[in-house]
Amino acid sequence: MTFFDTVAAETRKTATLPATAVALAVTVLGPVAITLINAVGVRAALRSGRPELAYTSPVEAVFSAVPIGTVGAVVLGVVAVGGEYTANSARIGGGRQITTTLTATPSRLGVLAAKAVTVVLLVAVAALVVIPASLALAGGIVGTEAPPAPEGVLSRSVGAGIYWMLTALIALAITVFTRNGIVPIIVLVVNSTLVSVSVLLSHLTPLARFLPDLAGTSMFAGDLLAFDDALAPVTGGLVMATWTAGLLALASAVFLRRDA
């Protein structure tokens, strides 16, 4: 059994879960929908001669929609692990998929690594579709009235994709600890959409900029970041990647030792 076989099996396993289809749909359609709303606002502001009332350009209309795509990335990461621990009802004999997974592939590090590869691949595909599509959509709506595009659209696009991938991996690692998808989904979705704990903490201490989500946001947010001491994009990306690596290492240690 090669690692390639494990990756092929895990990719097939995750990609064929209904929850994965929902997560991919959210990752793709969510940012497109928000971009649409934002872009219409930008166009109206430009036409009325009051550009300060909305995001300043089609590009900002896109990048301010990134957090909604994060929701899909969180669900993908959670489902890849949480699905293993979903208990069947006693009526049909109970049991969980994790026993099948680990009897088929006893290498636990192999299983976890294959899940990480799967999640990164799925998020990458979604990002490659949604970010160019959103930029094209916003450009089309705002049209010729748009101000010249700011610098660094490509690097911010890549940054947004990496932010989603790392978020999905963090969600995956946390679900290894909880062995249940509900709690990580609620906590991470609320944190990335409604109330960001990191943003709240940033009002108390500048150290909050080193928290994974706030650090990672600097990869794509540009001037949108309502935070004075934000890290530079590359630094922010490295900080978030370090958090991700640390959580994955911890998750591996737990997964290796724990009874299935």
Added chain:
Amino acid sequence: MVLMLSVERLVKRRGSREILTDVTFRATPGRVTGLLGPNGAGKSSTLRILLGLDRADAGTALVDGQPYRRLRQPLRTVGSMLDGSGAHRSRTARNHLTWMARSNGIPVRRVAEVLDQVGLGAAGGTRVGRFSLGMCQRLGLAAALLGEPRALVLDEPVNGLDPEGIRWIRVLLRGHADAGGTVLLSSHLMTEVDEIADDLVVIAHGRVVAAGPIREVTAGYPTLEDAFFALTGATAGGR
């Protein structure tokens, strides 16, 4: 075709409680070995350790002399079924078996073959959540047979099967053993074990209280049931 399952002085603790104490037995090729004991005796824990799912605190559980976790394509060596189907409820039976096959380099044509073999040929596209208990047991067996393994390790395989299903599995397991394969199954149902097993390992409160060919274990008792209650110290009405 020789494949021995050997469990040697296995100890497992949960918290401060010792749930397995010095469990030792073998399952040999060409024979059906029945692990018999009341609920909570330690049957499932023993099988989970043998399959590398749980860790023992002491002792060894080996497949042909090596731990399960070292097997390169385990599904081709040991087919196993623990509680239920082992499938996520929103998958179809076919989808479940297909990812399993992919993980161990098993040809995908085996998926249709085992579905037919267990009588689920027409239900391959149905989600597992819609299955009956009996269908889940059959899917679990299909998964065990997928890699054409030499050894089968089955936890309560007749659970939920109708009389026809029980007869079918008896014939299947007999055939597997007669062809030189190794079969280890657990059950708390004495009548079933009596009719399927060649060798018996009786376990109670985490200890092996008797082991050997079924006629030796039951020698001196009128029936297996009498032997079981005498050996396990259970009372007839106590379960």
